[in-house]
Amino acid sequence: MGTDLALAAVERAELRAKNAESGRISFRHGDPAELIFDEPFDAIVGRYVLQFIPDPAQSLRQIVRHLRPGGVVVFHELDWDGARSSPPSPTYDQVCGWLSRTIEGRERRCALVRDLPLCLKRLVYPRRS
Numbered sequence: 001m002g003t004d005l006a007l008a009a010v011e012r013a014e015l016r017a018k019n020a021e022s023g024r025i026s027f028r029h030g031d032p033a034e035l036i037f038d039e040p041f042d043a044i045v046g047r048y049v050l051q052f053i054p055d056p057a058q059s060l061r062q063i064v065r066h067l068r069p070g071g072v073v074v075f076h077e078l079d080w081d082g083a084r085s086s087p088p089s090p091t092y093d094q095v096c097g098w099l100s101r102t103i104e105g106r107e108r109r110c111a112l113v114r115d116l117p118l119c120l121k122r123l124v125y126p127r128r129s
Helices: 009-021 058-066 090-105 112-124
Strands: 001-002 027-029 041-047 067-074
Touching: 001 009, 041 058, 058 067, 090 112
Parallel strands: 001 027, 041 067
Antiparallel strands: none
């Protein structure tokens, strides 16, 4: 089961799964923190997700409720502040700068890696009201 906030991404994924003749893959449009699923998942995997969520810890708390006991949670996030090329490439550095400014301009995180330990701590030990 895959989810995405972007309907176009879900439609594209559905088409690719259909073309691959995979009857075991399905997709839903929406926020996985708010969706309800019929069964718990063995694994929850996200790629380039948390940096675009205003409160990653809160979303993760909601998402992991769909995980079976002993399940696995894996997220892959970029740290645009640490993006480098070797050997150095001015064009690459310029593009990374554009991406960082665009992401930050939408009030999202370019360097979630810096905040990830606190985010995960809040997942385990939520703030008290």
